[in-house]
Amino acid sequence: MLADKHILLIIGGGIAAYKSLDLIRRLQDQGARVTPVLTRAGEEFVTPLSVSALAGAGVHRDLFDLTSEAEMGHIQLSRSADLLVVAPATADLMAKMAQGLANDLASTLLLATDTPVLVAPAMNVRMWEHPATQRNIKTLKSDGVTFVGPNAGAMACGEFGPGRMAEPDEIVAAIGAALKDGPLNGKRILVTSGPTHEPIDPVRYIANRSSGAQGAALAAALRDLGAEVVFVTGPADVPPPSGVDVVPVQSAQQMSDAVEAALPVDVGVFAAAVADWRVASASDKKLKKSRDGLPTLAFAENPDILKRVSHMTQGRPGLVVGFAAETDDVINHATAKRLRKGCDWIVANDVSPATGIMGGSENAVVLISEDGAEEWPRMGKTQVARQLADRIAAALVG
Incomplete structure:
Protein backbone atom coordinates (compact mmCIF):
# COMPACT_ATOMS: atom_id res chain seq x y z
CA MET A 1 0.00 0.00 0.00
CA LEU A 2 2.92 2.36 0.74
CA ALA A 3 5.38 1.06 -1.84
CA ASP A 4 8.17 3.55 -2.58
CA LYS A 5 6.77 6.10 -0.12
CA HIS A 6 9.30 7.96 2.04
CA ILE A 7 8.24 8.61 5.63
CA LEU A 8 10.19 10.92 7.94
CA LEU A 9 9.35 9.60 11.41
CA ILE A 10 9.92 11.93 14.36
CA ILE A 11 9.91 10.05 17.67
CA GLY A 12 9.07 12.25 20.65
CA GLY A 13 9.77 11.62 24.31
CA GLY A 14 7.12 9.47 25.95
CA ILE A 15 6.51 5.91 27.06
CA ALA A 16 4.58 5.36 23.81
CA ALA A 17 7.89 5.68 21.92
CA TYR A 18 8.25 1.90 22.17
CA LYS A 19 5.28 1.61 19.76
CA SER A 20 7.26 3.55 17.17
CA LEU A 21 9.64 0.60 16.85
CA ASP A 22 6.72 -1.58 15.78
CA LEU A 23 5.48 1.25 13.56
CA ILE A 24 8.79 1.27 11.66
CA ARG A 25 8.49 -2.46 11.00
CA ARG A 26 4.88 -2.19 9.83
CA LEU A 27 5.70 0.68 7.50
CA GLN A 28 8.51 -1.31 5.96
CA ASP A 29 6.17 -4.28 5.55
CA GLN A 30 3.99 -1.96 3.44
CA GLY A 31 6.96 -1.05 1.27
CA ALA A 32 7.73 2.34 2.78
CA ARG A 33 11.20 3.76 3.42
CA VAL A 34 11.56 5.23 6.92
CA THR A 35 14.00 7.95 7.92
CA PRO A 36 13.98 8.26 11.74
CA VAL A 37 14.50 11.41 13.79
CA LEU A 38 14.88 10.89 17.53
CA THR A 39 14.47 13.74 20.00
CA ARG A 40 16.64 14.00 23.10
CA ALA A 41 13.63 13.14 25.23
CA GLY A 42 12.84 10.22 22.92
CA GLU A 43 16.27 8.77 23.65
CA GLU A 44 15.17 8.30 27.26
CA PHE A 45 12.67 5.67 26.08
CA VAL A 46 14.19 4.02 22.99
CA THR A 47 17.83 3.86 21.95
CA PRO A 48 19.27 5.21 18.70
CA LEU A 49 20.72 1.75 18.05
CA SER A 50 17.34 0.00 18.19
CA VAL A 51 15.71 2.63 15.98
CA SER A 52 18.56 2.54 13.46
CA ALA A 53 18.61 -1.27 13.34
CA LEU A 54 14.89 -1.48 12.58
CA ALA A 55 14.87 1.38 10.08
CA GLY A 56 18.00 0.20 8.34
CA ALA A 57 19.17 3.79 8.29
CA GLY A 58 21.04 6.22 10.47
CA VAL A 59 19.11 8.10 13.13
CA HIS A 60 19.06 11.89 12.91
CA ARG A 61 19.39 13.46 16.34
CA ASP A 62 21.32 16.73 16.30
CA LEU A 63 20.45 20.00 14.56
CA PHE A 64 24.08 21.08 14.64
CA ASP A 65 25.56 18.20 12.71
CA LEU A 66 28.28 20.08 10.85
CA THR A 67 28.55 17.55 8.00
CA SER A 68 24.87 17.82 7.19
CA GLU A 69 24.45 21.49 7.99
CA ALA A 70 27.21 22.51 5.60
CA GLU A 71 24.58 21.80 2.93
CA MET A 72 21.58 22.92 5.00
CA GLY A 73 20.79 19.27 5.73
CA HIS A 74 17.78 20.01 7.91
CA ILE A 75 16.06 21.77 4.99
CA GLN A 76 16.70 18.89 2.62
CA LEU A 77 15.65 16.34 5.22
CA SER A 78 12.36 18.13 5.90
CA ARG A 79 11.36 18.25 2.25
CA SER A 80 12.59 14.98 0.78
CA ALA A 81 9.90 12.83 2.41
CA ASP A 82 6.35 12.21 1.17
CA LEU A 83 5.00 12.65 4.72
CA LEU A 84 6.28 13.75 8.12
CA VAL A 85 4.91 11.61 10.95
CA VAL A 86 5.30 12.55 14.62
CA ALA A 87 4.75 9.52 16.85
CA PRO A 88 4.55 9.98 19.71
CA ALA A 89 3.67 13.66 19.54
CA THR A 90 4.06 14.97 23.08
CA ALA A 91 2.31 18.02 24.48
CA ASP A 92 5.63 19.87 24.40
CA LEU A 93 6.36 19.03 20.78
CA MET A 94 2.83 19.96 19.70
CA ALA A 95 3.15 23.28 21.55
CA LYS A 96 6.38 24.02 19.68
CA MET A 97 4.68 23.19 16.39
CA ALA A 98 1.70 25.43 17.15
CA GLN A 99 3.89 28.36 18.19
CA GLY A 100 6.43 27.99 15.39
CA LEU A 101 9.38 27.31 17.66
CA ALA A 102 12.53 25.72 16.25
CA ASN A 103 15.10 25.03 18.97
CA ASP A 104 16.03 21.45 18.12
CA LEU A 105 16.16 19.21 15.06
CA ALA A 106 12.58 17.89 15.30
CA SER A 107 10.92 21.29 15.70
CA THR A 108 13.15 22.83 13.01
CA LEU A 109 12.22 20.09 10.54
CA LEU A 110 8.53 20.63 11.26
CA LEU A 111 8.83 24.39 10.75
CA ALA A 112 10.98 24.17 7.61
CA THR A 113 8.88 21.60 5.77
CA ASP A 114 6.40 22.07 2.95
CA THR A 115 5.44 18.39 3.24
CA PRO A 116 2.17 17.20 4.85
CA VAL A 117 2.39 16.39 8.56
CA LEU A 118 0.55 13.69 10.53
CA VAL A 119 0.77 13.57 14.33
CA ALA A 120 -0.09 10.77 16.75
CA PRO A 121 -0.50 12.47 20.16
CA ALA A 122 0.46 10.69 23.38
CA MET A 123 0.25 12.27 26.81
CA ASN A 124 -1.43 12.22 30.21
CA VAL A 125 -5.20 12.72 30.03
CA ARG A 126 -5.01 15.98 32.01
CA MET A 127 -2.39 17.32 29.63
CA TRP A 128 -4.56 16.34 26.65
CA GLU A 129 -7.63 18.03 28.12
CA HIS A 130 -5.78 21.18 29.25
CA PRO A 131 -7.05 24.34 27.48
CA ALA A 132 -3.54 25.16 26.26
CA THR A 133 -3.22 21.79 24.53
CA GLN A 134 -6.69 22.10 23.04
CA ARG A 135 -5.79 25.55 21.70
CA ASN A 136 -2.65 24.11 20.14
CA ILE A 137 -4.64 21.28 18.54
CA LYS A 138 -7.05 23.78 17.03
CA THR A 139 -4.14 25.81 15.66
CA LEU A 140 -2.42 22.77 14.19
CA LYS A 141 -5.60 21.54 12.51
CA SER A 142 -6.18 24.97 11.01
CA ASP A 143 -2.60 24.83 9.71
CA GLY A 144 -3.44 21.60 7.89
CA VAL A 145 -1.84 19.11 10.28
CA THR A 146 -3.77 15.84 10.46
CA PHE A 147 -4.24 13.72 13.58
CA VAL A 148 -4.61 10.05 14.36
CA GLY A 149 -5.78 9.36 17.90
CA PRO A 150 -5.31 9.62 20.74
CA ASN A 151 -7.23 6.65 22.06
CA ALA A 152 -8.85 6.36 25.46
CA GLY A 153 -7.61 3.81 27.96
CA ALA A 154 -5.40 3.06 30.92
CA MET A 155 -2.10 4.93 30.99
CA ALA A 156 1.33 4.25 32.43
CA CYS A 157 0.68 6.94 35.04
CA GLY A 158 -2.31 4.98 36.33
CA GLU A 159 -4.99 7.34 35.02
CA PHE A 160 -7.66 6.53 32.44
CA GLY A 161 -8.94 8.58 29.54
CA PRO A 162 -7.93 10.00 26.15
CA GLY A 163 -4.19 10.32 25.66
CA ARG A 164 -2.93 6.88 24.61
CA MET A 165 -1.10 6.94 21.31
CA ALA A 166 -2.94 5.24 18.45
CA GLU A 167 -1.84 1.69 17.74
CA PRO A 168 0.75 1.17 14.98
CA ASP A 169 -1.77 -0.37 12.57
CA GLU A 170 -4.06 2.65 13.05
CA ILE A 171 -1.16 4.98 12.29
CA VAL A 172 -0.23 3.01 9.18
CA ALA A 173 -3.82 3.26 7.96
CA ALA A 174 -3.87 7.01 8.67
CA ILE A 175 -0.61 7.40 6.74
CA GLY A 176 -2.19 5.64 3.77
CA ALA A 177 -5.18 7.99 3.99
CA ALA A 178 -2.94 11.06 4.27
CA LEU A 179 -1.07 9.98 1.16
CA LYS A 180 -4.35 9.21 -0.62
CA ASP A 181 -2.99 5.79 -1.39
CA GLY A 182 -5.95 3.60 -0.39
CA PRO A 183 -8.42 1.70 -2.60
CA LEU A 184 -11.16 4.28 -1.90
CA ASN A 185 -9.11 7.24 -3.07
CA GLY A 186 -11.40 9.53 -5.08
CA LYS A 187 -14.58 8.09 -3.56
CA ARG A 188 -16.96 10.24 -1.55
CA ILE A 189 -18.81 8.37 1.19
CA LEU A 190 -21.58 9.55 3.51
CA VAL A 191 -21.81 8.04 7.01
CA THR A 192 -24.57 8.83 9.51
CA SER A 193 -24.01 7.99 13.15
CA GLY A 194 -25.24 8.35 16.70
CA PRO A 195 -28.72 8.87 18.11
CA THR A 196 -31.12 11.70 17.38
CA HIS A 197 -32.76 13.82 20.06
CA GLU A 198 -36.39 14.70 19.46
CA PRO A 199 -37.48 17.61 21.70
CA ILE A 200 -40.49 17.41 23.97
CA ASP A 201 -39.86 20.84 25.46
CA PRO A 202 -36.71 22.96 25.93
CA VAL A 203 -35.29 20.57 28.57
CA ARG A 204 -36.65 17.13 27.64
CA TYR A 205 -36.25 14.96 24.58
CA ILE A 206 -36.83 11.46 23.20
CA ALA A 207 -33.65 9.52 22.44
CA ASN A 208 -32.10 6.06 22.42
CA ARG A 209 -29.00 4.40 23.84
CA SER A 210 -26.78 4.58 20.75
CA SER A 211 -23.24 5.73 21.61
CA GLY A 212 -22.20 6.40 18.02
CA ALA A 213 -19.10 4.22 18.49
CA GLN A 214 -19.72 1.96 15.50
CA GLY A 215 -20.48 4.82 13.14
CA ALA A 216 -17.40 6.77 14.24
CA ALA A 217 -15.19 3.69 13.81
CA LEU A 218 -16.62 3.10 10.35
CA ALA A 219 -16.01 6.70 9.27
CA ALA A 220 -12.39 6.36 10.42
CA ALA A 221 -11.95 3.03 8.61
CA LEU A 222 -13.29 4.45 5.34
CA ARG A 223 -11.07 7.51 5.75
CA ASP A 224 -8.08 5.24 6.26
CA LEU A 225 -8.81 3.55 2.92
CA GLY A 226 -8.53 6.94 1.21
CA ALA A 227 -12.20 7.97 0.99
CA GLU A 228 -13.49 11.49 1.42
CA VAL A 229 -15.95 10.97 4.28
CA VAL A 230 -18.92 13.19 5.16
CA PHE A 231 -19.83 12.28 8.73
CA VAL A 232 -23.32 13.35 9.80
CA THR A 233 -23.58 12.67 13.52
CA GLY A 234 -26.22 13.11 16.17
CA PRO A 235 -25.28 13.90 19.79
CA ALA A 236 -23.11 10.82 20.30
CA ASP A 237 -21.02 9.83 23.32
CA VAL A 238 -18.02 9.04 21.10
CA PRO A 239 -16.19 11.98 19.50
CA PRO A 240 -16.01 12.10 15.69
CA PRO A 241 -12.79 10.96 14.06
CA SER A 242 -10.31 13.45 12.67
CA GLY A 243 -9.80 13.82 8.95
CA VAL A 244 -13.49 13.66 8.01
CA ASP A 245 -16.06 16.36 7.22
CA VAL A 246 -18.14 16.45 10.42
CA VAL A 247 -21.74 17.70 10.24
CA PRO A 248 -23.29 17.75 13.76
CA VAL A 249 -27.08 17.51 14.06
CA GLN A 250 -29.62 16.96 16.81
CA SER A 251 -32.95 15.81 15.37
CA ALA A 252 -34.00 13.39 12.66
CA GLN A 253 -35.20 16.26 10.47
CA GLN A 254 -31.82 17.97 10.79
CA MET A 255 -30.10 14.70 9.89
CA SER A 256 -32.35 14.32 6.85
CA ASP A 257 -31.52 17.86 5.71
CA ALA A 258 -27.78 17.23 6.23
CA VAL A 259 -27.93 14.01 4.19
CA GLU A 260 -29.74 15.84 1.39
CA ALA A 261 -27.05 18.54 1.39
CA ALA A 262 -24.24 15.95 1.26
CA LEU A 263 -25.49 14.20 -1.87
CA PRO A 264 -24.33 13.07 -4.36
CA VAL A 265 -21.99 10.44 -2.91
CA ASP A 266 -20.61 7.13 -4.13
CA VAL A 267 -21.73 5.25 -1.01
CA GLY A 268 -24.24 6.00 1.72
CA VAL A 269 -23.81 4.21 5.05
CA PHE A 270 -26.68 4.87 7.44
CA ALA A 271 -25.44 3.72 10.83
CA ALA A 272 -27.35 6.33 12.86
CA ALA A 273 -30.08 5.18 15.26
CA VAL A 274 -32.67 7.66 14.02
CA ALA A 275 -35.78 8.08 16.20
CA ASP A 276 -38.87 6.81 14.37
CA TRP A 277 -41.14 9.41 15.93
CA ARG A 278 -41.06 12.94 17.23
CA VAL A 279 -43.46 15.00 19.29
CA ALA A 280 -45.75 16.66 16.77
CA SER A 281 -45.81 20.00 18.57
CA ALA A 282 -42.90 20.36 20.96
CA SER A 283 -43.56 22.93 23.66
CA ASP A 284 -41.45 26.09 23.67
CA LYS A 285 -41.77 26.16 27.46
CA LYS A 286 -40.99 23.51 30.05
CA LEU A 287 -44.02 21.32 30.69
CA LYS A 288 -45.21 21.50 34.30
CA LYS A 289 -47.01 19.08 36.55
CA SER A 290 -50.66 19.93 36.95
CA ARG A 291 -53.68 18.71 38.85
CA ASP A 292 -55.30 17.83 35.53
CA GLY A 293 -53.11 14.74 35.20
CA LEU A 294 -50.37 13.72 32.82
CA PRO A 295 -49.74 15.74 29.65
CA THR A 296 -50.82 14.15 26.37
CA LEU A 297 -48.14 13.97 23.72
CA ALA A 298 -49.12 13.59 20.07
CA PHE A 299 -46.50 11.96 17.87
CA ALA A 300 -45.59 12.36 14.23
CA GLU A 301 -43.44 10.09 12.05
CA ASN A 302 -39.90 11.22 11.32
CA PRO A 303 -38.40 11.22 7.81
CA ASP A 304 -37.29 7.76 6.68
CA ILE A 305 -33.81 8.74 5.51
CA LEU A 306 -32.64 5.28 4.48
CA LYS A 307 -35.77 4.52 2.46
CA ARG A 308 -35.76 7.91 0.73
CA VAL A 309 -32.12 7.60 -0.38
CA SER A 310 -32.54 3.96 -1.39
CA HIS A 311 -35.47 4.83 -3.68
CA MET A 312 -33.93 7.87 -5.36
CA THR A 313 -34.44 7.72 -9.10
CA GLN A 314 -31.62 10.13 -9.84
CA GLY A 315 -28.34 10.46 -8.01
CA ARG A 316 -28.78 7.33 -5.88
CA PRO A 317 -25.47 6.22 -4.33
CA GLY A 318 -23.99 3.19 -6.04
CA LEU A 319 -24.11 1.34 -2.71
CA VAL A 320 -26.57 2.03 0.10
CA VAL A 321 -25.92 0.34 3.45
CA GLY A 322 -28.44 0.43 6.30
CA PHE A 323 -28.18 -0.75 9.89
CA ALA A 324 -30.73 -2.69 11.92
CA ALA A 325 -30.60 -2.86 15.71
CA GLU A 326 -32.83 -5.75 16.77
CA THR A 327 -33.66 -7.51 20.02
CA ASP A 328 -35.08 -10.75 18.61
CA ASP A 329 -35.27 -12.77 15.38
CA VAL A 330 -32.43 -10.64 14.03
CA ILE A 331 -31.93 -12.19 10.60
CA ASN A 332 -35.62 -12.33 9.65
CA HIS A 333 -36.33 -8.79 10.84
CA ALA A 334 -33.23 -7.41 9.12
CA THR A 335 -33.94 -9.27 5.87
CA VAL A 351 -28.80 -5.09 20.95
CA SER A 352 -30.81 -6.77 23.68
CA PRO A 353 -29.41 -5.82 27.12
CA ALA A 354 -27.78 -9.21 27.72
CA THR A 355 -25.43 -8.73 24.74
CA GLY A 356 -23.82 -5.54 26.10
CA ILE A 357 -23.42 -4.35 22.51
CA MET A 358 -25.31 -1.05 22.63
CA GLY A 359 -22.90 1.33 24.31
CA GLY A 360 -20.19 -1.34 24.53
CA SER A 361 -16.85 -1.75 22.75
CA GLU A 362 -17.73 -4.93 20.82
CA ASN A 363 -20.25 -5.89 18.17
CA ALA A 364 -21.55 -9.06 16.54
CA VAL A 365 -23.17 -8.35 13.19
CA VAL A 366 -24.89 -10.11 10.34
CA LEU A 367 -24.41 -8.70 6.84
CA ILE A 368 -27.64 -9.05 4.89
CA SER A 369 -27.51 -8.73 1.09
CA GLU A 370 -29.28 -10.19 -1.91
CA ASP A 371 -26.92 -13.16 -1.49
CA GLY A 372 -28.31 -13.94 1.96
CA ALA A 373 -27.10 -13.55 5.54
CA GLU A 374 -23.43 -13.65 6.50
CA GLU A 375 -22.78 -13.89 10.23
CA TRP A 376 -19.57 -12.31 11.51
CA PRO A 377 -17.96 -13.35 14.80
CA ARG A 378 -18.10 -11.01 17.76
CA MET A 379 -15.18 -8.57 17.66
CA GLY A 380 -14.26 -5.01 18.59
CA LYS A 381 -16.22 -2.27 16.86
CA THR A 382 -13.02 -1.00 15.27
CA GLN A 383 -12.44 -4.45 13.73
CA VAL A 384 -16.06 -4.61 12.52
CA ALA A 385 -15.60 -1.21 10.91
CA ARG A 386 -12.43 -2.23 9.13
CA GLN A 387 -13.98 -5.45 7.83
CA LEU A 388 -17.04 -3.58 6.56
CA ALA A 389 -14.87 -0.85 4.99
CA ASP A 390 -12.83 -3.53 3.19
CA ARG A 391 -16.06 -5.10 1.94
CA ILE A 392 -17.28 -1.72 0.67
CA ALA A 393 -13.96 -1.14 -1.11
CA ALA A 394 -14.17 -4.56 -2.74
CA ALA A 395 -17.72 -3.83 -3.94
CA LEU A 396 -16.67 -0.52 -5.47
CA VAL A 397 -13.31 -1.29 -6.99
CA GLY A 398 -13.37 -5.07 -7.24
Missing part, protein backbone atom coordinates in the same frame (compact mmCIF):
# COMPACT_ATOMS: atom_id res chain seq x y z
CA ALA A 336 -37.46 -7.84 5.80
CA LYS A 337 -36.07 -4.38 6.53
CA ARG A 338 -33.67 -4.54 3.58
CA LEU A 339 -36.51 -5.36 1.21
CA ARG A 340 -38.81 -2.74 2.76
CA LYS A 341 -36.23 0.04 2.65
CA GLY A 342 -34.77 -0.87 -0.73
CA CYS A 343 -31.12 -0.67 0.33
CA ASP A 344 -28.36 -2.93 -0.94
CA TRP A 345 -27.01 -4.17 2.38
CA ILE A 346 -28.21 -4.23 5.98
CA VAL A 347 -25.78 -4.60 8.86
CA ALA A 348 -27.82 -6.15 11.65
CA ASN A 349 -27.04 -6.82 15.29
CA ASP A 350 -28.69 -7.99 18.49
